[in-house]
Amino acid sequence: AVGSVVPWAKAGVGAVATQAWANLSYGPNGLDLLEQGLPAEEVVHRLVDTDDNRDHRQLGVVDTHGNAAAWTGNACFKWAGHRSGNGYTCQGNILTSESVVAAIAESYEHSLGPFPERMLAALEAGLRQGGDSRGQQSAAIYVVKEKGSYGGYLDRYIDLRVDDHPTPIGELKKLLEMHRLYFGTTDHSNLTRAAGNVAKEIQETLRTLGYYHGEVDGVFDPATKEAFRKFCSIENFEERWRDDEFVDREILQFMRTRFGKP
Structure with a gap:
């Protein structure tokens, strides 16, 4: 159930992903630091420096200016690592190889279209390179946008999860298509x-x-x-x-x- 653990985001503030032996406090605490105006790199430092188990943690942070920073502890199960660029960071552990993260990053950097579809395409690119060495199980997309929810009441624009399925990314793609149909606005x-x-x-x-x-x-x-x-x-x-x-x-x-x- 990756969607209930990894992604944290707040409209106009930024996003946090906590992985590996995930420290869930990184989510709300990281968003609080971002909202105070700290850049992504400083947020990463503040979170991991006070964590005695930081070597087992993996963390990605993107601030509202598009600055990105990440951390992969040296005790994370291999292959583990990250790659960051303008407006994004991607990280993973227990992957088949470094090429998985590279494929995710390259897909995102060179793709066009709406943000959720770009993220989904990046996940598919990582899967084609081998993905998680244990196989597939769970996937999620979480996107925030000011008044982006159904009816415009909240900032939770897209919150889709596949908690346990043999092909979760494929199922996530179906859910995104359904979301566009039912909650999308008319062009x-x-x-x-x-x-x-x-x-x-x-x-x-x-x-x-x-x-x-x-x-x-x-x-x-x-x-x-x-x-x-x-x-x-x-x-x-x-x-x-x-x-x-x-x-x-x-x-x-x-x-x-x-x-x-x-």
């Missing part, structure tokens, strides 16, 4: 007008499912719109629902895939 380029054949398709599906009882006439009238709103609420698409004449193509594709195109 304006992915909107289509609910009229004509699109409206008919919506009406036919909603009538089959019992949400709509009117005519299938291709008019996105108040009755159709209300039925569609109820459908979106039941299927957890509140973040993609729009109170106008446009609909999100992601919802349409979901309707086709889940319930079949009429």
Whole structure:
């Protein structure tokens, strides 16, 4: 259950990863030090210097300015080590070789796209190089963003965990795709007008499912719109629902895939 131990982060402050014989106090204490304005390297020093078991610890810290620092104790089981760069640090222990961490770092440095997908791609790159010498079991992604949660109430943007599975990174990828679908917001380029054949398709599906009882006439009238709103609420698409004449193509594709195109 790596997700309940390793990752700690606070929006606008930074991130901490505590590994190996993990000292969980590194998480909250490290974030407190970062919030006081200390750079990542100083935070690492302060945490490990007061820890009598530091030789068994592994730690990574990134501050809000992108400075990164890490620590790998010399008693960590081999192969153990880390690599840090601008805005990231990656570390591991009981790995098949140093090439695992190198692959993670190189993937992250050269990848494009959203941050969570870049992290996932980096994990996949490390796995291709051999990963953990004991095999696979657990994986997690934890990302914070100011008001990034469902509904915008919290900063917990993405918090996905696979605690025990033969292929946890593959499962994590599926969870991220589901998270994007259900909790992602609508891209304006992915909107289509609910009229004509699109409206008919919506009406036919909603009538089959019992949400709509009117005519299938291709008019996105108040009755159709209300039925569609109820459908979106039941299927957890509140973040993609729009109170106008446009609909999100992601919802349409979901309707086709889940319930079949009429």
